[in-house]
Amino acid sequence: MAQETPLYDRPDFFDAYLTLPRQQKGHDGAPEWPTLREMIGAINNQEVLDLGCGLGWYSRHAVESGASTVDASDISSKMIQRAKDMTPEGLQSRINYDVSDLNDLVLKTSTYDLVYSSLTFHYLPNESFTRLLKEIYTSLKPGGRFVFSVEHPIYTSPSNPSLEKLADGREVWPLNNYAEEGLRETNWLGGVKKYHRTVTTYLKGLMDAGFVIRDFVEWMAKREDVEKNPQWIAERHRPMFLLVKVEKL
Ligand SMILES: C[S@@+](CC[C@H](N)C(=O)[O-])C[C@H]1O[C@@H](n2cnc3c(N)ncnc32)[C@H](O)[C@@H]1O
Numbered sequence: 515m516a517q518e519t520p521l522y523d524r525p526d527f528f529d530a531y532l533t534l535p536r537q538q539k540g541h542d543g544a545p546e547w548p549t550l551r552e553m554i555g556a557i558n559n560q561e562v563l564d565l566g567c568g569l570g571w572y573s574r575h576a577v578e579s580g581a582s583t584v585d586a587s588d589i590s591s592k593m594i595q596r597a598k599d600m601t602p603e604g605l606q607s608r609i610n611y612d613v614s615d616l617n618d619l620v621l622k623t624s625t626y627d628l629v630y631s632s633l634t635f636h637y638l639p640n641e642s643f644t645r646l647l648k649e650i651y652t653s654l655k656p657g658g659r660f661v662f663s664v665e666h667p668i669y670t671s672p673s674n675p676s677l678e679k680l681a682d683g684r685e686v687w688p689l690n691n692y693a694e695e696g697l698r699e700t701n702w703l704g705g706v707k708k709y710h711r712t713v714t715t716y717l718k719g720l721m722d723a724g725f726v727i728r729d730f731v732e733w734m735a736k737r738e739d740v741e742k743n744p745q746w747i748a749e750r751h752r753p754m755f756l757l758v759k760v761e762k763l
Pocket of ligand 1: 614
């Protein structure tokens with residue numbers, strides 16, 4: 515049976531994705547990055563795995579910040595090719611880019627000090643996510659940490675994820691179907707399939723895999739951020755990102 519083309523390999527989607535601020539500017543275009551960077555901590559001489567690495571912004575940052583090597587993987591060969599092209603020659607020997615699908619990825623045992631993933635796991639159904647958590651746990655050295663971001667479940671849940679205006683002018687986030695985990699189709703960049711799961715499922719999945727939770731942030735803009743960037747007002751109504759740090763003891 516022919517396999518569906520990965521979303522990020524579709525030329526129309528890929529071209530639209532490249533125009534987003536966080537793909538144009540990297541971490542400088544990602545408002546949650548300073549919080550994530552603090553959660554990750556120092557990575558000097560560490561072995562790092564970057565899952566769903568996209569254009570490789572984090573992988574390059576990691577080796578520039580002292581990581582020994584980074585294994586970086588993504589299902590999209592277009593993203594991986596672009597990530598390789600964007601990697602300066604001096605860093606190339608320390609980043610191993612690989613095209614692979616997280617739905618069936620098998621990882622090396624007790625290898626990594628840090629497993630990182632940004633905004634990717636909401637593309638996996640629950641069965642794949644649960645399986646992957648066990649793989650990640652096994653792939654970490656004792657004391658290793660796993661830090662990731664996903665779209666917040668309050669953001670992935672609604673059938674129509676955009677602010678709505680009430681008759682009295684107040685804006686509301688149309689949260690519905692929160693308990694119904696599973697596939698959502700939204701019209702972001704022309705049409706995307708994602709998977710919604712609750713905060714409970716994320717946290718219980720991590721604990722069931724053996725992890726100890728170390729940090730947990732529902733990322734929202736600060737009041738002063740919105741004063742500087744009024745277009746961020748939605749980031750005060752509801753959290754868009756869930757950031758998590760866990761450890762393998
Ligand atoms: C929103 S992008 C994030 C990219 C990068 N982590 C970043 O923060 O810039 C999501 C990435 O997940 C990848 N992805 C989606 N489903 C995947 C899967 N099943 N296996 C591996 N990568 C996947 C996509 O190809 C895409 O590069």
